[in-house]
Amino acid sequence: MRVTQLAELAYVVELDSDNMAEFDFSQLNSSLKGLVDYAPAFGKVALFFTNELPDIDTVEQAICSLPRRNNGNTTHTIPICLELGEDFTAACESLNLSGQEFKEEMSSAEFRVEAIGFTPGFPYMSGLPEKLSGLSRRESPRPRVPTGSVGIAEVMCGIYPTITPGGWNLVGRTPLVIADMAKAYFRFQVGDLVRFEIVSQVQFESMLQSEAEQR
Secondary structure (H helix, E strand, C coil), rough: CEEEEEEEEEEEEEECCHHHHEECCHHHHHHHCCCCEEEEEEEEEEECCCCCCCCHHHHHHHHCCCCCCCCCCCCEEEEHHHHCCCCCCHHHHHCCCCHHEEEEEEHHHCEEEEEEEEEEEEEHHHHHCCHHCCCCCCCCCCEEEEEEEEEEECCEEECCCCCCCCCCCEEEEECCCCCHHHHHHCCCCCCCEEEEEEEEHHHHHHHHHHHHHHC
């Protein structure tokens, strides 16, 4: 663990990214006076305070004393319909892969949620296979990316929780609700693991209807 000052009223704590999911950061409010917000991402957590910073020893003790989750990293299986990916065909061509090869790479990979940001609930995920890596963001971002779109860019993968502008390469879509602000529901947290299950468009439509009925 390494604690350094990030700003006048903020620290950044460097942790082991493999163990980020074990920490229940929501419990820090009870042990760190004046803590108003925290933001875990890429093996670090930023801590923001109101009036004054506690000393570093106090911060380290608070982190070390956090209750741990015993069930390890949560793994999500996310259905994805590649037929609905606007850039799927173009991505395969750019990567010199057949559609089947892309599907095999995508479905065999294990992703890790490294950060939540850009828009509420959007997971930035590492673990994109080498054969699927290297695609640049689009030169002209789309003004409206459909809800549930799965995008890739460089070495990262993400899922758009709502309709929003976006410049990643859209290679598929999931029927699952990723985030619901009205109900304060967010499917992912930093440290979670994600695997994709390839589904047909018919299966996608059925799952989408089921999700709507449950909501």
